[in-house]
Amino acid sequence: MLSITHYLVLSLALFTIGVIGVVTRRNVIIILMSIELILNAVNINLVAFSRLFGDVSGQVFAIFIITDAAAEAAIGLGIIIAFFRNRETVLADEMDLLKW
């Protein structure tokens, strides 16, 4: 029998992998993909608790999170394209225009 702990541990694993990706990768596009992984881990938690309590509110919040992820991806990729046009790079540690 599956308990809620199984889903929490799966979500924890995905979240941790996403955090490691955000901190260690240099490519900005892959950093954005890791953020999508983190949002997915949160969604698994919400849906698992929604199933546990038999309440649909968790799934509604998961839909809001997916909407957020869509907006964030559009804005982030727009920023990446604009930046690439100016500086010809997608590496996060070469984006140092504001560094003195």
Next chain:
Amino acid sequence: MFDVITFYFFGGLAVVSAILVVTARNAVHSAIFLVTALLATAGIFLQLHAEFLFIVQVILYVGGIMVLFVFVIMLVNLDVAARQTQFNRMWPFALLLALIVSGQIYAVVHYAQKGISDPLFQVVAAPASALEPNSELIGQSLFTQYMLPFEIASIMLLVAMIGAVVMAKRKV
């Protein structure tokens, strides 16, 4: 039994493809593995009786957001970037951060299991029929209780759309 098998299949698939997303050298490979991870998450949703969310995940994430990602990878010339170093020197910090986060969540789960002898933390409590006409329940909840957040989300999407168009213009 079927529950357990599908959970471990989709969960294992999600974790393995997530690791490959983070470690792959080529950004296109990362995107493909992210598609697999998102589809495996959709399978987990289906296994949790969230059918509407399953469809939303497949159509919106895999069909919409990932196509956007692949388009940008094609627009941005990554042949040069793929040959450079892929990781910065932050990995000890990342490992420490990951350990702290996992330790915290593990401690919470462990304490909750030990301290409270509630059946809440033991089994999936509610019957599956509590979420039964799934799309109808979500629609009712979305258009009555969560009406205001729904409208705010639509305004946020409009703002994001205008922002993306303005930023991607050639002359700013």
